[in-house]
Structures are given as structure tokens and as C-alpha cells.
Amino acid sequence: MSDPLIVEVWQVGLDQPSDVVRCLDTFLDPKERERAARLKRPGASARWTVARGALRLLLGTRLCVLPEEIEFEHGPHGKPELSGTVTCFNLTHSGALALIALAEDCDVGIDVERPGRNAAAVERTLSEGERASGDDLLQIWCRKEALAKAIGGGLQWAPQDFDTSRRNGYALTDIPLADGYVGALAAAGPSAAFTLHRLALGSTPAADAGRS
Numbered sequence: 771m772s773d774p775l776i777v778e779v780w781q782v783g784l785d786q787p788s789d790v791v792r793c794l795d796t797f798l799d800p801k802e803r804e805r806a807a808r809l810k811r812p813g814a815s816a817r818w819t820v821a822r823g824a825l826r827l828l829l830g831t832r833l834c835v836l837p838e839e840i841e842f843e844h845g846p847h848g849k850p851e852l853s854g855t856v857t858c859f860n861l862t863h864s865g866a867l868a869l870i871a872l873a874e875d876c877d878v879g880i881d882v883e884r885p886g887r888n889a890a891a892v893e894r895t896l897s898e899g900e901r902a903s904g905d906d907l908l909q910i911w912c913r914k915e916a917l918a919k920a921i922g923g924g925l926q927w928a929p930q931d932f933d934t935s936r937r938n939g940y941a942l943t944d945i946p947l948a949d950g951y952v953g954a955l956a957a958a959g960p961s962a963a964f965t966l967h968r969l970a971l972g973s974t975p976a977a978d979a980g981r982s
Contacts, residue, residue, distance in 0.1 A: 794823025
């Protein structure tokens with residue numbers, strides 16, 4: 771039996787000092803800065819900048835290029851991707867936390883949901899298998915998001931079409947997170963292991979490990 775795929779999952783705290791936000795902003799391209807500027811909710815622009823800047827930082831380190839030299843392309847349904855490399859990635863953020871998944875030559879999707887988010891609307895999207903699981907509604911929603919993103923789209927595709935109890939060629943696992951956050955990871959293939967890291971933006975990262 772072949773070894774499982776290893777996916778790196780990075781946690782990024784989005785509430786950063788202004789000097790860190792300014793530093794990460796220098797990694798962004800003009801379109802990314804324009805998008806951040808359109809976010810008017812208090813703190814939203816800075817949090818978006820930190821999430822995107824952290825993604826560029828991690829990808830730049832992995833590919834041995836400067837973060838500002840990363841050039842993103844977009845798949846048929848808008849999912850960001852890289853050309854000319856086997857590195858695959860996915861970014862998600864909610865509240866004050868972002869998660870970034872990195873893998874080699876394997877489509878991945880990741881989702882995080884903030885504590886206290888209303889999950890009442892999830893119930894009408896559940897399959898029979900998902901209902902039978904008895905799992906937390908927000909956790910199921912998180913799995914749906916991750917699976918949709920791994921396949922290449924998002925929940926602009928009807929969420930009821932993504933049955934997380936029938937994975938159809940994707941490994942799907944929950945991610946243990948602190949402070950009430952809920953996370954899930956999807957990866958193409960029969961199985962995947964993940965390592966969980968914290969990007970401290972100036973400190974030595976800590977890592978834990980998990981396996982689906």
C-alpha cells in the first residue's frame with residue numbers, strides 16, 4: 771500500500787499589528803490591494819491582507835521565490851491556482867482565523883467556520899447519509915465547503931449536490947482547532963495525512979500531526 775498524501779495545513783491569526791499588515795501588503799499585487807480596499811467592515815481589509823499575504827509568504831518559501839513574484843491563475847470556476855508547478859493550495863478564512871492547505875500534485879480544498887455561526891440553513895442541504903451521521907451541522911457544512919473547493923468550484927454549486935458521506939474519490943477529514951473554530955480538509959485520492967502548523971509571523975512555527 772502506498773504512503774498517504776501529506777497535506778500541510780497552516781493556521782494564521784488574522785488580527786495582526788499594523789506594521790505586520792503593512793509588511794504583508796507589500797506582497798500583494800494591485801488587484802489584490804483593490805479587493806482589500808473594497809472591504810468596508812471594520813478590520814476586514816486588514817484581515818484579508820494578512821490572509822493573502824500569508825499565502826504568498828508560504829508559497830514563496832515553498833517555491834523559492836519572493837512572495838510578490840507569485841502569479842495566480844484561476845480555474846474554470848474561479849479557484850486560484852499556479853501554473854508551471856505541481857504545488858496545489860487552498861485558502862479559507864473566517865473570523866480571526868485563516869487556514870492554508872499546501873500539497874504536491876493533488877487537488878485540495880479547505881474550510882474554516884467561526885464559532886457561533888448560525889448553521890440552521892445547513893439542514894435543508896443534507897443528504898440522507900449526512901443526516902444519519904448525527905454530526906454537528908456546522909462541521910458538515912465545513913466538509914461540504916472543503917469538498918466543493920477540492921473539486922474546483924465552490925458552493926455557488928448547489929451545496930446539496932455535495933454529499934460528504936459519499937466522497938467519490940476524495941479523502942475528507944476534520945481539522946482539530948481551538949477557540950470554537952471548526953475546520954475540514956478534502957484532498958483528491960483514497961487517503962491523506964495532514965500536519966497542522968501555526969504561522970506566527972515572526973516566531974518559530976509549531977506543528978502537530980493528523981491523519982484521515
